Amino acid sequence: MEHRHHVVILGGGFGGLAAAQSLKGAPVEATLIDRRNFHLFQPLLYQVAAGWLSPANIASTLRVALKRQKNARVLLAEATGIDVEKRQVILSDGQIDYNTLIVATGSQHHYFGNDRWRAIAPGLKTIEDATEIRRRIFLAFEAAERESDAARVEALLTFAIVGGGPTGVELAGALGEIAHDTLKHDFRAIDPSKTRIILIEGGARILPTYPEELSTKASTALKKLGVTVRVNALVSDISVDAVTVKQGESLERMPCHTVTWAAGVQASPLGRAVAKSSGAKVDRAGRLEVEPDLTIAGHPEIFVIGDLANYTHQTGKPLPGIAPVAMQQGRYVAKVIAARIKKDRIAPFHYRDRGAMAIVGRASAVADMGRLRFSGYFAWLAWLFVHLVNLIEFQNKVLVLVQWGWYYFSRNRAARLIVGGAGSKAACGEDAAGGNR
Amino acid sequence: MEHRHHVVILGGGFGGLAAAQSLKGAPVEATLIDRRNFHLFQPLLYQVAAGWLSPANIASTLRVALKRQKNARVLLAEATGIDVEKRQVILSDGQIDYNTLIVATGSQHHYFGNDRWRAIAPGLKTIEDATEIRRRIFLAFEAAERESDAARVEALLTFAIVGGGPTGVELAGALGEIAHDTLKHDFRAIDPSKTRIILIEGGARILPTYPEELSTKASTALKKLGVTVRVNALVSDISVDAVTVKQGESLERMPCHTVTWAAGVQASPLGRAVAKSSGAKVDRAGRLEVEPDLTIAGHPEIFVIGDLANYTHQTGKPLPGIAPVAMQQGRYVAKVIAARIKKDRIAPFHYRDRGAMAIVGRASAVADMGRLRFSGYFAWLAWLFVHLVNLIEFQNKVLVLVQWGWYYFSRNRAARLIVGGAGSKAACGEDAAGGNR
Numbered sequence: 001m002e003h004r005h006h007v008v009i010l011g012g013g014f015g016g017l018a019a020a021q022s023l024k025g026a027p028v029e030a031t032l033i034d035r036r037n038f039h040l041f042q043p044l045l046y047q048v049a050a051g052w053l054s055p056a057n058i059a060s061t062l063r064v065a066l067k068r069q070k071n072a073r074v075l076l077a078e079a080t081g082i083d084v085e086k087r088q089v090i091l092s093d094g095q096i097d098y099n100t101l102i103v104a105t106g107s108q109h110h111y112f113g114n115d116r117w118r119a120i121a122p123g124l125k126t127i128e129d130a131t132e133i134r135r136r137i138f139l140a141f142e143a144a145e146r147e148s149d150a151a152r153v154e155a156l157l158t159f160a161i162v163g164g165g166p167t168g169v170e171l172a173g174a175l176g177e178i179a180h181d182t183l184k185h186d187f188r189a190i191d192p193s194k195t196r197i198i199l200i201e202g203g204a205r206i207l208p209t210y211p212e213e214l215s216t217k218a219s220t221a222l223k224k225l226g227v228t229v230r231v232n233a234l235v236s237d238i239s240v241d242a243v244t245v246k247q248g249e250s251l252e253r254m255p256c257h258t259v260t261w262a263a264g265v266q267a268s269p270l271g272r273a274v275a276k277s278s279g280a281k282v283d284r285a286g287r288l289e290v291e292p293d294l295t296i297a298g299h300p301e302i303f304v305i306g307d308l309a310n311y312t313h314q315t316g317k318p319l320p321g322i323a324p325v326a327m328q329q330g331r332y333v334a335k336v337i338a339a340r341i342k343k344d345r346i347a348p349f350h351y352r353d354r355g356a357m358a359i360v361g362r363a364s365a366v367a368d369m370g371r372l373r374f375s376g377y378f379a380w381l382a383w384l385f386v387h388l389v390n391l392i393e394f395q396n397k398v399l400v401l402v403q404w405g406w407y408y409f410s411r412n413r414a415a416r417l418i419v420g421g422a423g424s425k426a427a428c429g430e431d432a433a434g435g436n437r
Numbered sequence: 438m439e440h441r442h443h444v445v446i447l448g449g450g451f452g453g454l455a456a457a458q459s460l461k462g463a464p465v466e467a468t469l470i471d472r473r474n475f476h477l478f479q480p481l482l483y484q485v486a487a488g489w490l491s492p493a494n495i496a497s498t499l500r501v502a503l504k505r506q507k508n509a510r511v512l513l514a515e516a517t518g519i520d521v522e523k524r525q526v527i528l529s530d531g532q533i534d535y536n537t538l539i540v541a542t543g544s545q546h547h548y549f550g551n552d553r554w555r556a557i558a559p560g561l562k563t564i565e566d567a568t569e570i571r572r573r574i575f576l577a578f579e580a581a582e583r584e585s586d587a588a589r590v591e592a593l594l595t596f597a598i599v600g601g602g603p604t605g606v607e608l609a610g611a612l613g614e615i616a617h618d619t620l621k622h623d624f625r626a627i628d629p630s631k632t633r634i635i636l637i638e639g640g641a642r643i644l645p646t647y648p649e650e651l652s653t654k655a656s657t658a659l660k661k662l663g664v665t666v667r668v669n670a671l672v673s674d675i676s677v678d679a680v681t682v683k684q685g686e687s688l689e690r691m692p693c694h695t696v697t698w699a700a701g702v703q704a705s706p707l708g709r710a711v712a713k714s715s716g717a718k719v720d721r722a723g724r725l726e727v728e729p730d731l732t733i734a735g736h737p738e739i740f741v742i743g744d745l746a747n748y749t750h751q752t753g754k755p756l757p758g759i760a761p762v763a764m765q766q767g768r769y770v771a772k773v774i775a776a777r778i779k780k781d782r783i784a785p786f787h788y789r790d791r792g793a794m795a796i797v798g799r800a801s802a803v804a805d806m807g808r809l810r811f812s813g814y815f816a817w818l819a820w821l822f823v824h825l826v827n828l829i830e831f832q833n834k835v836l837v838l839v840q841w842g843w844y845y846f847s848r849n850r851a852a853r854l855i856v857g858g859a860g861s862k863a864a865c866g867e868d869a870a871g872g873n874r
Binding site: 036037038054055056057059061063064067068073075076077094127128131138139142145146183185186187188395398399402403406410415416417418419420 | 473474475491492493494496498500501504505510512513514531564565568575576579582583620622623624625832835836839840843847852853854855856857
């Protein structure tokens with residue numbers, strides 16, 4: 001075992017896990033390192049935030065995913081840097097040698113220099129983000145139920161989502177359903193259908209990477225769910241009780257207690273550490289520029305894939321930071337590694353774009369499959385199907401299907417637990433009071 | 438609405454929720470106050486800790502449980518005391534008037550004066566407790582996988598459970614299965630079947646409230662799962678890396694990284710606040726002594742039910758702190774309140790004991806149904822059935838059934854996420870290092 005070629009993979013997301021699994025059967029030892037013990041199916045994370053699914057439904061233990069693969073092992077550890085000379089990954093509590101390194105540590109939220117917004121307007125990247133956003137959403141309704149001041153009730157029932165990409169659109173749609181369907185009969189003092197949901201997009205239209213007709217359709221679907229879509233609107237300030245929006249020359253301060261950040265992302269900080277040691281070039285978003293075979297210039301033993309890679313050799317522009325790109329890159333890199341051992345060569349990486357989809361509320365979605373663009377009920381069914389089959393564990397496919405089916409017929413979302421946050425003991429006491437301020 | 442008799446219920450556990458639901462149709466307004474937004478099915482909490490079920494599977498939103506009951510409302514708030522003169526409940530952020538009060542705030546863990554053990558050896562009462570215990574269990578295996586020192590590996594793979602009641606027995610059984618079945622193929626450096634699980638009971642036998650033959654059967658079943666049962670053993674110290682046990686005259690220090698507390702409980706602190714204002718008598722465990730109709734002496738408008746009540750009028754001893762007692766008391770109190778309004782009288786409360794069951798690993802349980810005592814596979818099926826039908830939401834019945842069925846055939850527990858704790862970012866880095874110390 002010690003003498004086989006050792007591939008170290010940093011990150012168990014879509015790219016890293018695909019690489020590890022594609023190395024099955026290759027004459028190498030693979031070590032997958034992640035600081036979490038699970039792979040997260042991020043495209044469904046907003047459904048955890050909305051109280052529709054439980055965290056475990058969209059997560060698969062990395063050890064289970066690689067259980068039967070004898071040439072792979074998993075280490076729970078945090079990588080802090082690399083040493084290209086020694087061919088070592090530096091961990092927070094040790095180091096590990098590699099022959100080949102695959103860096104796939106993804107991206108994180110970016111607040112464009114306004115880091116104090118981070119605590120007020122959480123983003124949606126991790127399980128903890130999702131349960132925190134869920135907590136804030138449902139606590140806002142609870143605080144409103146107990147509030148007597150009409151203006152404060154209105155502010156508590158105002159939800160702002162910053163960023164009109166797929167995550168922002170999906171979350172806004174989910175909030176629309178929560179307010180108008182799920183909570184309909186739950187409260188005695190407030191009317192949840194009076195909830196205001198504001199989706200704030202800096203550009204000229206939501207879903208900017210989709211064809212314009214689908215942006216328009218998504219906008220229409222969101223309006224039906226009671227969502228106000230504000231385009232060409234920049235967030236100039238976020239505080240605990242308001243969000244300030246700049247549209248053209250006018251500044252508007254909207255009282256609002258719950259803000260979610262779905263705007264900017266930047267590459268994981270490990271990217272800069274890798275650049276420092278390897279001399280790789282970093283773009284403005286912190287991504288590493290890669291060669292046609294996804295290696296770093298001058299370091300054929302280091303691959304960078306997924307959100308962390310800036311790959312421009314196909315279209316002249318970086319490929320989008322989405323799961324299909326990362327997975328295809330993971331599989332490609334595994335092939336290159338196996339080929340090298342056999343002294344074979346492989347053509348440059350080529351991304352096959354199979355389209356994109358976003359869900360806009362119950363029984364409605366938009367899908368862009370190149371020349372085939374569709375929306376509404378069938379796009380929604382296609383969305384459900386694609387996301388269901390892509391969940392890794394069979395058990396989760398069944399559980400998610402049961403919950404989606406249940407929700408479709410009953411309109412009840414069961415996973416509406418308010419947990420964590422200010423601690424179990426005072427979880428509601430402190431926060432409800434906070435909301436009342 | 439304002440002029441109807443107002444019943445305030447403190448606590449949405451088995452007692453409080455049963456009382457609220459049983460007041461349906463009564464000419465009263467009911468307000469259920471809880472600091473959490475959900476009712477928790479505590480008997481299955483150990484399965485959340487074991488990574489078998491997700492938190493939402495055993496929780497039901499209180500608002501959903503009372504959605505269709507027009508005379509009931511839910512307030513998310515924390516009660517800190519009462520004022521019997523003003524007939525007011527004092528909340529952490531306000532107060533609320535009552536005509537009749539039902540106090541059902543339950544119990545919490547008790548460390549017999551060793552409160553510093555609380556952080557080292559968490560108990561199993563809340564969702565957060567369960568996910569924290571889950572986190573510690575699976576992190577211990579992860580840390581062991583990375584540890585090179587044999588003695589430390591052994592300490593990391595030693596799990597102690599303090600208290601041989603149903604919770605301790607069920608958790609020990611679950612750990613036995615995790616070590617010998619679930620994790621069998623997951624690790625490369627360690628052999629999880631070498632895990633030591635020690636169940637420490639101060640009395641002469643585990644399951645002390647069950648008939649002796651069932652204690653013996655449970656012991657045998659646990660031994661088959663690799664659990665060491667230590668009876669007549671008192672815990673004299675718990676530290677981060679060891680637990681010290683006193684058996685007779687001998688003191689034994691066992692290196693051990695994961696300790697769970699399933700020993701003592703005491704009444705919720707609200708009990709003493711109620712006693713202070715009402716003059717009610719409090720027993721050593723902090724429970725309030727109640728009259729044959731579950732009211733406090735001299736205060737027919739205040740009922741105390743569930744774990745917080747010390748009811749001795751039936752057997753001379755306090756009734757056990759279990760869900761059936763609390764539920765029957767909740768229903769009884771609702772009847773008394775409805776009867777009083779009609780100027781009727783109701784006989785004293787009488788607990789109907791329908792038996793008790795505890796699960797001891799996969800496909801094995803013990804059941805005590807009075808004269809009918811049984812164990813093994815059929816007791817296990819009975820246990821599954823009783824717990825499944827008692828889950829409140831239909832959706833959860835289906836989800837739990839799918840997961841149990843899945844587990845029965847695949848022996849895989851899917852909900853093994855390590856979340857929270859030291860924060861999402863460093864959840865593993867910091868803790869794995871901590872485990873290595």
